[in-house]
Amino acid sequence: MTRLAMASLRSRGVSLLACFVSIFLGATIITGFSSLLDTASGSGVSDADSGTLVTMASVVGGWGLIIVLFAVSSTLGITVRQRASELALLRTIGATNSQVRALVRRETAVVAVVASALALVPGWLLGRWILSLVVSADMVDDAVEHRFTVPTMVVLVVAMLVVSLVAATLATRRATSGRANEALGGSVSLGNRMGRLRVVAGLVALLIGASLSTLTLVLPKTDDPFGVMMTAGPASIFWALGLALWSPWLLKGFVSVVGRPLAVLGVPVHLAVANARHRTIQLSTTLMPIIIMTGIGTGTIYLVAIQNSITTHADVDSKSIAALNYIVIGMVTVFAAIMVVNTLVAATNDRRREFASQRLIGSTTGDITASVATEGALLAVTGIVFGGLASLGTIIPFALVQTDEWLPDDGPWIFIGIAAVAAILTLGTSVVAARRAVRAPAIETVLAA
Amino acid sequence: MTDQPAVELQAVSKTFGDESTGVRALDGVDLALADGSFTAIMGPSGSGKSTFLNCAAGLESITSGDVRIAGQSIAGWDDTELTKFRRKQVGFVFQGFNLIPYLTAEQNVALPLKLARRRSSPRRVRELLESVGMAERRGHLPSELSGGQQQRVALARALVTDPAVIFADEPTGALDTTSARAVLELLRTSAHDLGQTIVMVTHDPVAAAVADSVVYLVDGRIVGTMAHPSADAVAAQLAHLDDFTAVAR
Numbered sequence: 001m002t003r004l005a006m007a008s009l010r011s012r013g014v015s016l017l018a019c020f021v022s023i024f025l026g027a028t029i030i031t032g033f034s035s036l037l038d039t040a041s042g043s044g045v046s047d048a049d050s051g052t053l054v055t056m057a058s059v060v061g062g063w064g065l066i067i068v069l070f071a072v073s074s075t076l077g078i079t080v081r082q083r084a085s086e087l088a089l090l091r092t093i094g095a096t097n098s099q100v101r102a103l104v105r106r107e108t109a110v111v112a113v114v115a116s117a118l119a120l121v122p123g124w125l126l127g128r129w130i131l132s133l134v135v136s137a138d139m140v141d142d143a144v145e146h147r148f149t150v151p152t153m154v155v156l157v158v159a160m161l162v163v164s165l166v167a168a169t170l171a172t173r174r175a176t177s178g179r180a181n182e183a184l185g186g187s188v189s190l191g192n193r194m195g196r197l198r199v200v201a202g203l204v205a206l207l208i209g210a211s212l213s214t215l216t217l218v219l220p221k222t223d224d225p226f227g228v229m230m231t232a233g234p235a236s237i238f239w240a241l242g243l244a245l246w247s248p249w250l251l252k253g254f255v256s257v258v259g260r261p262l263a264v265l266g267v268p269v270h271l272a273v274a275n276a277r278h279r280t281i282q283l284s285t286t287l288m289p290i291i292i293m294t295g296i297g298t299g300t301i302y303l304v305a306i307q308n309s310i311t312t313h314a315d316v317d318s319k320s321i322a323a324l325n326y327i328v329i330g331m332v333t334v335f336a337a338i339m340v341v342n343t344l345v346a347a348t349n350d351r352r353r354e355f356a357s358q359r360l361i362g363s364t365t366g367d368i369t370a371s372v373a374t375e376g377a378l379l380a381v382t383g384i385v386f387g388g389l390a391s392l393g394t395i396i397p398f399a400l401v402q403t404d405e406w407l408p409d410d411g412p413w414i415f416i417g418i419a420a421v422a423a424i425l426t427l428g429t430s431v432v433a434a435r436r437a438v439r440a441p442a443i444e445t446v447l448a449a
Numbered sequence: 450m451t452d453q454p455a456v457e458l459q460a461v462s463k464t465f466g467d468e469s470t471g472v473r474a475l476d477g478v479d480l481a482l483a484d485g486s487f488t489a490i491m492g493p494s495g496s497g498k499s500t501f502l503n504c505a506a507g508l509e510s511i512t513s514g515d516v517r518i519a520g521q522s523i524a525g526w527d528d529t530e531l532t533k534f535r536r537k538q539v540g541f542v543f544q545g546f547n548l549i550p551y552l553t554a555e556q557n558v559a560l561p562l563k564l565a566r567r568r569s570s571p572r573r574v575r576e577l578l579e580s581v582g583m584a585e586r587r588g589h590l591p592s593e594l595s596g597g598q599q600q601r602v603a604l605a606r607a608l609v610t611d612p613a614v615i616f617a618d619e620p621t622g623a624l625d626t627t628s629a630r631a632v633l634e635l636l637r638t639s640a641h642d643l644g645q646t647i648v649m650v651t652h653d654p655v656a657a658a659v660a661d662s663v664v665y666l667v668d669g670r671i672v673g674t675m676a677h678p679s680a681d682a683v684a685a686q687l688a689h690l691d692d693f694t695a696v697a698r
Binding site: 360 | 503508509528529532535536540541547548550551561563565590606
């Protein structure tokens with residue numbers, strides 16, 4: 001029992017850590033760009049400089065905010081779901097729904113305040129660094145001084161607190177619906193049906209992506225080399241978003257194509273294919289960040305590479321544009337990595353009981369690890385293929401307009417590198433999580449439920 | 450059927466923790482269960498019922514003594530050896546059903562054969578599902594089945610490898626009376642018609658009465674047995690287990 005309690009604490013620690021890291025990194029990025037807003041309102045900053053800084057802070061900071069909202073609500077959702085039976089137990093002994101929600105909100109509030117307060121210093125440093133990039137690109141005057149004021153800090157911490165509390169409220173709503181004794185059973189959720197909202201949102205994102213790709217091709221070419229980037233750059237972001245939202249369908253389609261031929265490879269593969277087919281909604285929580293990371297990463301890096309190839313002498317201007325692009329990619333990649341690891345660890349922990357049942361009917365721990373690794377491979381391949389397709393929404397139109405060729409000269413190596421990162425992350429996490437999940441004796445796990 | 454017992458425990462002891470200060474969950478248990486027999490293990494909470502089952506099934510190592518299944522001693526085997534042995538010789542039915550949630554009833558029953566790399570004959574799987582009355586629902590997932598139906602699929606899964614013994618741990622604990630009766634009836638027919646050896650741990654006298662004999666366990670020791678039990682007799686005996694303990698001491 002002690003071992004079980006320790007295991008529960010450890011997994012709780014991991015998921016709270018994921019939540020903490022999401023808020024901390026998100027707050028760092030938002031702090032960095034918010035300090036540019038402070039800087040813009042400093043005395044002696046010209047209207048033009050102020051405009052440049054505000055635009056940049058709003059665009060990049062805005063994307064950061066969306067990613068943070070997504071990541072925090074996802075990680076919190078997992079934390080709450082892992083505690084579903086504990087929360088149900090509280091309800092059976094007399095806690096009301098609002099008391100349960102208040103408990104989770106309070107825990108989240110503590111994590112949010114600590115994480116965003118700790119993020120102020122790295123955020124301040126990030127802001128200084130971004131300003132130095134912008135200054136060296138001659139986008140603003142050398143005399144502009146970096147500023148970061150106390151009121152902004154307070155607003156930031158409060159804002160992160162509010163965002164986290166909204167995420168916590170959304171996350172607990174499902175845990176407190178339905179009857180407590182049903183939730184206590186903690187049955188494993190299966191699901192293939194996508195909500196209507198999700199289908200529509202995916203369609204809208206894909207349509208925006210398609211129109212941005214088309215606009216890149218048909219808009220008249222201007223003297224401003226960065227004008228084309230304004231439509232080509234976001235195209236792959238929307239393509240990736242749309243495909244990510246539709247990822248349960250993509251996974252189901254992919255598995256039904258490769259499933260039958262693969263299943264002859266043995267029982268672990270047979271089980272992995274069956275699981276992927278029946279749990280597409282749950283597995284898509286891992287698939288989404290893989291598609292987004294691969295799509296946005298590949299699209300943006302090739303965009304910068306194409307731009308650099310046509311600028312004969314790499315001027316400072318394009319260097320700092322490149323730097324800003326890399327900041328966005330880095331941000332997306334780190335958050336995607338956190339979400340991949342977090343969702344995989346949570347999904348694997350949820351299956352401890354099922355793994356134990358498998359072992360009692362004759363699966364070795366090696367069989368189970370192989371099965372989970374196969375699922376990881378299915379997810380990685382699906383995510384890389386569709387992420388790669390999404391990136392073409394940026395690459396093809398931009399290459400056609402700028403170089404009259406379909407694809408850039410740089411070859412496939414950038415894409416292969418990003419795909420390798422995604423694959424190693426997914427497979428590595430799957431194997432480590434599966435090993436941890438089968439460490440306890442099977443019989444204890446089955447009887448403890 | 451052979452004369453060799455399907456399951457045999459010889460002077461089995463199991464101590465949790467330190468040899469001298471730890472808890473003795475099993476204390477010199479001797480028991481031989483004939484091939485095709487249906488035995489219920491009863492006793493109060495903490496009597497060592499679960500430990501008995503875990504040790505007899507090779508899920509937990511024993512401190513001393515010997516456990517033989519189908520004539521083969523399994524004491525001292527490592528986890529992988531035991532897993533491979535279980536594939537062929539041991540079936541399980543638990544209170545919580547423990548079906549794989551994303552496999553259909555039919556796929557769940559076929560899984561132990563696949564794991565043992567044996568040819569899974571669709572006909573055998575279907576016959577077994579038929580014999581537990583689940584042929585019509587073979588394409589359903591566990592979440593689409595009632596508790597009683599899931600337990601019947603679990604029983605078919607335990608039978609599919611034709612194991613030396615099936616261990617059932619409170620198989621009716623989570624079922625309503627009607628479903629429980631159906632599952633118990635299936636256990637009895639498996640033993641009597643198919644010659645399947647079954648060991649069932651339970652604290653329900655009605656369930657125990659379905660077995661051929663009842664073994665009473667108190668403080669890790671066998672304190673009595675009852676052949677051809679009836680629910681009333683089992684319950685009466687349970688109420689007087691203190692007498693047994695007094696004798697044993």
